[in-house]
Every structure is written in structure tokens, then in C-alpha cells.
Amino acid sequence: MGKVKIFDTTLRDGEQSPGVSLMPDEKLAIARQLAKLNVDIIEAGFPISSEGDFKSVQKIAREIDDVVIAGLARSVKQDIDRAWEAVKEANKPCIHVFIATSPIHMEYKLQMPPEQVMEKAIEAVEYAAKYTHNVEFSAEDASRSEPEFLYELFEKVINAGARIINIPDTVGYAVPEEFGNLIKNVKNNVDNIDQVDLSVHCHNDLGLGLANSLAAVRNGANQVEVAVNGIGERAGNTALEEVIMAFYTREDHFQVEVKQDTTQIARLSKMVANLTGMHIQPNKAIVGENAFAHEAGIHQHGVMQERTTYEIMDAKTIGLEDNKLVLGKHSGRHAFRNFVEELDYDLDEDTFEDVFVKFKDLADKKKEITPVEIEALIENQYHHHEEIYKLDYLSISTGINLIPTATIRLNKDEKTIQKATCSGDGPIDAIFHTINELVGMEDIKLIEYKINAITEGKDALGEVIAKTEIKGNTFIGHSSQTDITEASALAYLETINKYLAAGGNGNKKAKVEDLN
Numbered sequence: 001m002g003k004v005k006i007f008d009t010t011l012r013d014g015e016q017s018p019g020v021s022l023m024p025d026e027k028l029a030i031a032r033q034l035a036k037l038n039v040d041i042i043e044a045g046f047p048i049s050s051e052g053d054f055k056s057v058q059k060i061a062r063e064i065d066d067v068v069i070a071g072l073a074r075s076v077k078q079d080i081d082r083a084w085e086a087v088k089e090a091n092k093p094c095i096h097v098f099i100a101t102s103p104i105h106m107e108y109k110l111q112m113p114p115e116q117v118m119e120k121a122i123e124a125v126e127y128a129a130k131y132t133h134n135v136e137f138s139a140e141d142a143s144r145s146e147p148e149f150l151y152e153l154f155e156k157v158i159n160a161g162a163r164i165i166n167i168p169d170t171v172g173y174a175v176p177e178e179f180g181n182l183i184k185n186v187k188n189n190v191d192n193i194d195q196v197d198l199s200v201h202c203h204n205d206l207g208l209g210l211a212n213s214l215a216a217v218r219n220g221a222n223q224v225e226v227a228v229n230g231i232g233e234r235a236g237n238t239a240l241e242e243v244i245m246a247f248y249t250r251e252d253h254f255q256v257e258v259k260q261d262t263t264q265i266a267r268l269s270k271m272v273a274n275l276t277g278m279h280i281q282p283n284k285a286i287v288g289e290n291a292f293a294h295e296a297g298i299h300q301h302g303v304m305q306e307r308t309t310y311e312i313m314d315a316k317t318i319g320l321e322d323n324k325l326v327l328g329k330h331s332g333r334h335a336f337r338n339f340v341e342e343l344d345y346d347l348d349e350d351t352f353e354d355v356f357v358k359f360k361d362l363a364d365k366k367k368e369i370t371p372v373e374i375e376a377l378i379e380n381q382y383h384h385h386e387e388i389y390k391l392d393y394l395s396i397s398t399g400i401n402l403i404p405t406a407t408i409r410l411n412k413d414e415k416t417i418q419k420a421t422c423s424g425d426g427p428i429d430a431i432f433h434t435i436n437e438l439v440g441m442e443d444i445k446l447i448e449y450k451i452n453a454i455t456e457g458k459d460a461l462g463e464v465i466a467k468t469e470i471k472g473n474t475f476i477g478h479s480s481q482t483d484i485t486e487a488s489a490l491a492y493l494e495t496i497n498k499y500l501a502a503g504g505n506g507n508k509k510a511k512v513e514d515l516n
């Protein structure tokens, strides 16, 4: 059986998705779940791009032990220094340097002749290798580069100390047969290629990310770069869950050993969707809501007789266990602890107590509480928690021929702020207006607002995701409550708290093109 390393870039390329921005503690929560799933490498960020990103990478490097932690750097000293500074405390640090190698990128973006690009790449790898032996080199836009140029470049950067050679299909232009051939040709034409891991990084502009990655593996690549739910620049990256489940389900074909814990996939996917605010399409492979649903009668009948008639995977494999256990009003701390352990969460005492209080609160409003709801309570904890403003009181009046109004009281640093009442086009609009008034910020732009019922029934938990733009930065807030008006207020307030926690200047990252 072959081995293929899983290099996850959810926190770097994935975070570059339009409108996505994660706080350091949110990135850490995702990194923990990635480690639990047992990926080989976590690319935690691009440290030079912003102070916030630097801190996130550093935090992850300090706290995640068994996984390689990589930081991205352009082929320039200042980037490499910064990347090293961020990852150096990791047990297994890695510096990932890149430079564009296609004629079009070299001419128009870098404005450098090929010889100079080659020189810079070698210099960068040599420089990074002084810090760590674990250096990955990427030839950006490799799939549109001259193969002969790549062969020579790879041989030289390997001699300079690169340990992983990554071949990205940066713009998602390749097709499987051609991309597989490129990998085969690199294997055959670069003398020292067997000394390193051969990696691929495919984008989904033509929906071919997975097919290209698998073609590469069939032709000798032993590392695949992926992102959870396939998020990433433009149409996104190859999806982590699709690669792993392809190897798992078609072991007969790929002969690749899966050492990841596939039962962590569902939770990881949900966590990334919630924290990034990037929802998953219902028919998304593996993790879509409908991926294991059988609507057509004939299919349902077949599945009931024998699951494998229409299901090639078991929902349990990705962690979608149909747990029938429920808790209620009379469940105590002990029962709750067992339940949480059953769900495979290890919470520290403070977090446990926090969640327990929220559980009791929920149990007062709702007769039966299911695992999905407990998970939602726990997931709430992963969200940024510096609550500068706290919701203290909320009342709404609305109806036919009534002007919707909201009355809200907030606490700031344990002190109560005067109540305010504002009207709006609807009750939710009234809530947001009132909050703006109380925090004294009028320039908050709501750019997205979504409500989702996460459980069935009249007393279901409602999940709200709010995305705001404040002074040019995007913030995502999330809350699940039985009352959607309360959830809306909390989610909206979370975005304001994030803005303030980021020092009022936000978390905007410099674009690669703007750095110099």
C-alpha cells in the first residue's frame, strides 16, 4: 500500500476565499480538529500578510504538537524571516516558499527573466534551509510553465535544500491526463526527485481539482494539498474530504493507506462552514446535507433492503452517527459529562462549565436535547469570545400595521449601558439599528445574514450567521439559540466585538500583489 501525505491549506488558501476572515482562536480551533483528523501538514497561514495572521500561525505552532506546521513565504528574505519567526516554536516547523514559473507570470507579474527567477528560487530555498531542513518549494502556475524549465529548477532547488516539491495548478487550468503526465515527466526528468516528497495543489476553476490530484497520485505524487469543504481562492481548492474518501472508498484502485480518522470529517466540515460563513451546497460530495439522503422511493426501498444498493459509503464513516440519545431538564452534570465524552469532545473545565450552564438554560426552554444541539452549544465556544459588549436585555414589538421596534440593553466591561429603542424595516433590522445606536457606530454594513434551523421541530435551535463590513474589514458572527431574534442580536454583536478586539483596525490582510 502506498502512502500519500495530506497537506491541509484551509487556514491559508482557504482563508483567502473572498469574504472569509478568521480570528486567531478560531484558526486554532480548526487546527485542533485537523490534528484530530490526523492530517500530516497544516499550512497555518501567510505570516507576512498581516499581524493577525502572524499571531495565528504562532499560536498554532505553539499548541499543535504532532503535525507539521507550515508558514507561507514569497521567495524573499523578509517573508522567510517572518514565516520562520511564526513557525519556529512548532515541534515540526516547515517553511513553504514559492515563486511563479510560468512565462505569463514571470513576464507580467514578476517582470523577471527566467534566469533571475531561477536564481531567486535557489537563494530563497538556501536561505530557508538555514532555519529548518523542512522546506517546501512551490512553482506557482506550474501547470502553465515550460516543463524543461521546471525540471532544471526542481533539480537545483532540491540541491539547495528543498524537501518537498509542490506542483500547483494555480489557476485550475489543467486536465487530468495532462496533469498526470506532467507529474510522470517530472519524476522521469529530475535526477534527484526521489530524495523529496512530490506534492500537488489543484484549484477547481473547471471543477477538476479532485480529478487532477488523483491523476497526479496515480503518476507518482505522494502529497496532496487540500482545503476543508474545498474552500479557497476563486472556485476553491481540492476538497480534503473528497480526497480522503476517494482513497478510503476506492482502496482497491488507489492502493493508498488512509491513516486519517474519517469519523472527524463531518464535525470538521461543519466547523469550517460555521466559522468562515461559507455554506456548503446541499449536493456537495461527502459533506453536503443530501450526500446521504435518499429521496426517490425506489432508492429508499433498496437502501432499506441492503444499504450498499445505492450507498457506496456509510454515513458513520464520516462521523454522521445517528445517535438517538437525548438529554433533558433533569439531566445533571454527570450525565452531561458522559454525553459530551460520548460525542468525543475533550473540554477543559472552564469550557465544560460554560457549556453546562448553556445546556441548563436550553433545557428550560426545550424538552429534549439531542446530540446535534449539544454539538451546537460546544461549537459556539469555538467562536471568538472576547465579549466586549454583552447582550443584557432584548425586547421586540412587531406585527401587521405596526412599526417594528427593538429595545436593547448592553453591558460593556460589566457596566450597563443605557437602554435604547429604535425602529427598522423589520424586527431584525430594528435590532441592528438599536445595537448601532448603543455602540455608537453607524458605519456598519451588513453584507450577509442567514438563518438555518439546525434541528427539526417547532422548538428547534436556530442558527444565525451575520457578516458585516466595518471600516473595510469583514467580520463573521454566529449564534444558535431557540429564539432567532436573540441569535441575530448575538451574531451581529459578535462581529462588533471582533472588530473591537482587533484593535479597531480590523484584520485586513495585505494581498500578495501589494506586498513589496
Ligand SMILES: [Zn+2]
Residues within 6 Å of the ligand: 013, 170, 201, 203, 232, 233, 237
Ligand atoms: Zn492555491
